[in-house]
Amino acid sequence: MEINEYRKKELANLAEFISTDYCPTGKILPEFIAEQSGITYNYGEYGDCFDGLLEHDSGDFHVYLNTQSILSSDNNRLRFSFAHELGHYFIDDHRNALMKGKSLHKSYYRFLRKNLVETEADYFASNLLMPIGRFKKCAQQNRKFDFSVIEYLSKEFGTSLSATLLRFIEVNTYPIMVVFSKSNTIERYWSSVDFPFKYFLEHSSKRLPPLTVAGDYFNHGIKCEDTESVDASEWFSSYSDIRGVKLYEKCIYPTFNNTVISVIWLN
Ligand SMILES: [Zn+2]
Known part of the structure; x- marks a missing residue:
């Protein structure tokens, strides 16, 4: 609600x-x-x-x-x-x-x-x-986003990574999206207002796109501790031509209820 x-x-x-x-x-x-x-x-x-x-x-x-x-x-x-x-x-x-x-x-x-x-x-x-x-002041210290910004904020404010991520999206510091998925299904997602993609590859079924870092975990049990580069077209569909557009994806592995959190931002 x-x-x-x-x-x-x-x-x-x-x-x-x-x-x-x-x-x-x-x-x-x-x-x-x-x-x-x-x-x-x-x-x-x-x-x-x-x-x-x-x-x-x-x-x-x-x-x-x-x-x-x-x-x-x-x-x-x-x-x-x-x-x-x-x-x-x-x-x-x-x-x-x-x-x-x-x-x-x-x-x-x-x-x-x-x-x-x-x-x-x-x-x-x-x-x-x-x-x-x-929070804004701290978040804006780095102009370029990478996952260490979230880790830093989480430490600074004493908040979990997921709570920090949602707050980061809310104050709209940098265009990112956060996706919670479970059993190969997208459960919930949040994105900052200026994140450019709105529709997942299989938007209506909410099936997790397979060729993503989170997809790798659910389909093959592969965990990537690092940030990976993925094609935007593996996650999203778009009316414009997004071939060749690259994104970064960083996964946080099963936190609660076997839920994987993907943090996605522009490369
Ligand atoms: Zn309560």
């Missing part, structure tokens, strides 16, 4: 205000923001039923963070879950619903969400951890 532009702006402003207020420089620290706001929290092992949970009890708020569903080594994902729960606290509608005794959610992995409340909290989290001004 998509959030409308007006609401996006509202959530982004709210998140930006909070990050600037509590963490004006350096990495955004969800724990610090929680402490300063009188929210208690703890880390624990709670099976695999949620990543994070915000609980309300007579005016007190508590965040549970699950180190079992999230590998404790994946600190970036925990930070995102924490920021997501803070979203449920700072977004008025969410907090009011909680205070009325409504349960918001169980916070599962975020890219396959259908629920608007969850999408809003994710959007808040992304804006909180990667405030637009700071």
Whole structure:
């Protein structure tokens, strides 16, 4: 479910205000923001039923963070879950619903969400951890794009590669596309406004084009750790003649649910 532009702006402003207020420089620290706001929290092992949970009890708020569903080594994902729960606290509608005794959610992995409340909290989290001004400034240090830019930003902001990629697309720094595929099928994709290709080779069936780096993985089990050069015509169809047009593709291999992430940009 998509959030409308007006609401996006509202959530982004709210998140930006909070990050600037509590963490004006350096990495955004969800724990610090929680402490300063009188929210208690703890880390624990709670099976695999949620990543994070915000609980309300007579005016007190508590965040549970699950180190079992999230590998404790994946600190970036925990930070995102924490920021997501803070979203449920700072977004008025969410907090009011909680205070009325409504349960918001169980916070599962975020890219396959259908629920608007969850999408809003994710959007808040992304804006909180990667405030637009700071993120843009950092992203624009290199004029030329390659995957190391994403790795650098991910380290700098303490966010996962996938969260960083989506934010990078959103601030529209450089024309790239990100494709999530699973079992040889394109599940979701995002591209910056000026990315020149819109239609996949088999756009209606969503079948992953076979002669791509991601296709190599699903068809032959081949993993490429490096960035590879691919023909644009292997990924996309176009009304204009794209023979000879080259793209770069960098794959991030099975992250969750056997999903492969392809990052595609112009050569
Ligand atoms: Zn949630």
